[in-house]
Amino acid sequence: MKITKAYDGELVTTKNGVKAQRIYSMPDGQxxxxxxxxxxxxxxxxxxxxxxxxxxxxxxxxxxxEEREAADKDCIVESPKGIPHALENFSSEEILRVMVVKTPRP
Known part of the structure; x- marks a missing residue:
């Protein structure tokens, strides 16, 4: 068994105030x-x-x-392959944490 905490994942990048950490990466998903x-x-x-x-x-x-919607805690939003997508923190005061699941692994 392997347990990984979100904050302990491999640091992938930090850019424009967004920190990305890989916490799972196998052929079937990331x-x-x-x-x-x-x-x-x-x-x-x-x-x-x-x-x-x-x-x-x-x-x-x-x-x-072409769609832009607000989503908050406990929402899941699907984004099909090949479709442009973007995310932005709605708040000027609080952090935003998002789990991104890619299937299969790119």
Whole structure:
């Protein structure tokens, strides 16, 4: 058995106030823990695999394709492969924590 805490994951990147930590990576999927500083944004990009975002803490603006919606704690948002998506911390005071699940691993 292997137990990994979200904050103990391998640091992948820290950019524009967004910290990314890989906490699971196997051929069948990948899990990334994102921590957004207040007002931080993960710019629009695409992935070659399906992705879903699980909001752990805070409130996010999430863009998938032409849609932009607010999502808060305990929401799951799906983003199909090849569709542009972006995330932004809704708050100017609180952090946002998001679990990103990619299937299969890109």
């Amino acid at each position: 899990v990334i823990h994102l921590t957004f500083e207040p007002g931080a944004r993960l710019d629009t990009h695409t992935t070659a695999v399906d992705v879903f975002f699980y909001i752990l803490e805070g409130r996010a603006w999430i863009e998938v394709g």
